[in-house]
Amino acid sequence: MRKAYDRLEWNFVEDRLEWNFVEDMLLKLGFDRLWVDRVMSCIKTVTYNLLINGCITGNIIPTRGIRQRDPISPAIFILCSQALTAVIKRAKAAGNLHGVRVDIWKDNWIPSLPNYKVQSQRPVDCGLTFVTDLIDPTSRTWKTSLLQRLFQLAEVNAILKISLSFFAEEDIQVWGASKDGRFFMKSAYWLLAKKEEEDQRSRAATSKVRNWEMIPEMVWRRIWKIDTLPKIKAFIWRTCNEGLPTGSGLHARHIPIDPVCPRRGFEKEIGDHLLLDCPCARAVWHGSSLHYSPPTDVTPTIVGWLGSWDVVFRHDKRLVHEALSKSQVADRDSPPHVWTVPPTSITKINCDATLPQDNAKGGLGLVLRDHAGNQRKFVSIPMCFNSALQGELLAVCAALRLALELGLTQVQVESDCREVVNYILDHSYTTPIDSAVVLGDIWKLSASFSSISFHYISRAINGVADALAKKALSLVCLTD
Known part of the structure; x- marks a missing residue:
């Protein structure tokens, strides 16, 4: 694959890929020649026109790059990224890659900050450059007083949450788009797809937005991570997507049915009301082991309940998991409920x-x-x-x-x-x-x-x- 490697020209500012490199890479990955020709035809047939003073003019024929927002572009980009991965692995095996010295002021090294780096300006008289300068080599802890002098409070707190090893080891680079720091094609695709989704939302900011489009990504991820039956996950997902056959939902689809809750009598039967605000639902919540009581001063929502898990999980993550998993078969390997003394000498x-x-x-x-x-x-x-x-x-x-x-x-x-x-x-x-x-x-x-x-x-x-x-x-x- 040396030919493909030699043509590896990445330009992340312009998101550019050479066409010849794309073609060579697809062939080296084992795709059939006919299939590759068809893909390259899709890539190369693009043309552009200019809109000047309301008039379309010009005919620009590009010679490189993959189209932004084209459905196949993320897949092509990720396939080609395998070349970069292979180059890195080969260099590592040959001993040409060593530990990374992380720059305090330039590099992305703080996972819990939105942009992964400090925003504080480097003091004029500061001679510190690398993150290792902020660590006490003896105690293997952060130099807290130094951090407080150099950075804003939010940055100090974010740095202190980075766990340091008690064993001196070289720094390594990780892929920030995945939970475990490893690069996978699907994580890169997810990152590109999320960026495209955000772009589409910003372009459609003035148009009508459905309720589910405003739900944070964190809520969707939390739904699929619940330790319960798949049908329950699907039910919660459908609730957030306004997909339940409620009275209001069926009425909106022109089905001749009363949209009012038959138990409450004066409120529309929507998913939030059915599961949280209806007197029958409130009675169920009152007896739940989650100790959750839907608010009465505001209209409770399923999305709000899921969003509140961020607080509940931090306070008692185990209680939430235990309550939700009760919809499954009881765990046969349940832990003991009485503390026992250890054996002698232990x-x-x-x-x-x-x-x-x-x-x-x-x-x-x-x-x-x-x-x-x-x-x-x-x-x-x-x-x-x-x-x-x-x-x-x-x-x-x-x-x-x-x-x-x-x-x-x-x-x-x-x-x-x-x-x-x-x-x-x-x-x-x-x-x-x-x-x-x-x-x-x-x-x-x-x-x-x-x-x-x-x-x-x-x-x-x-x-x-x-x-x-x-x-x-x-x-x-x-x-x-």
Whole structure:
């Protein structure tokens, strides 16, 4: 594929691809010559005219590039990106790629900021250039006082939420459009498709917009990630898309039916009313284990309920998952509901994390007990992190570090987050970007113990660790 590699000319400013390169790349990927000819015919037959003073004039015939907003353009662009991926892999195998030194002021390195980089201006007398200059090499922590002098408060908080490895390693580049940082064709296609969708929305800003078009992308993603039956996911999706056969919906489709709710008598029967505001629905919610009560001061909506999960998930993600999964068959491998003492000579560590609604600062809680059930140590640690998963992993990592500091060699670690235990025990799981470093540290620290095991327990018997995590929210430093 050297011919195709040599013609790799990317210009991200103009989104340009050479036609000859596209053709060579498709052939090298094994597509039939006839099929390639037809695709190239679609690409090359485009012409442009100019609109000057209301008159169409000129006839421009391009010699390169793929058309923006053409349905096949994203697919062609992504297929050709395989050449770039192959070049990078070949260079890495040959030892020509090394760790990246990330520039503080120029590079994209802060995942939780909208544009991934700092907006603060570099001070005139500042000699700091690389991100490594902001890290204490001894403690492997951020130099908080330095960050506060250089950056805005929002940037400082975002930087502090980046987990640092306790083991000095080279920086690497990741693909920001995927959850785990790896490049996949579908993630690139999703990125291009999303950009095109945003462009279309901006062009149609003055036209009539359907309600579902205003629903945030986060809500759609959350629907499909619910741990429940597919038909329930489809039902919620149809509700948000105004696709339920409600009285109002059928009436709008010219079906002779009363659009008024037969139970309420004076309000239209729409999806939001049917599932949230109707007296029958409110009675169901009142008895739900989610402890959710639809608001009465405003009209409740399904989209608003799903959007509120951002707060509910941070406060108690496990409770939400447990409530929703009750529509499935009960888990036969349910955790024990009574805390048990560890075997003789083994110390059991219970850990937990909490993240408040404002997402400003979280807390970790640890409690160590011996084989007699006596508490040997309990710790509250205030810490910044982005997600509940990252916090739970940080709690486990802190537990291992504390155990090593105390000279313990045989431990059992318990967490009430099943997802965390799965990540630790099964290395084949794909880890989110913000948690990969922490998980790697857990694996490395685990090798320092002569005996170590990880277990999932129910939230009901992890109350001490949970209380310690919540206590950390009011602290400014670690306390035990």
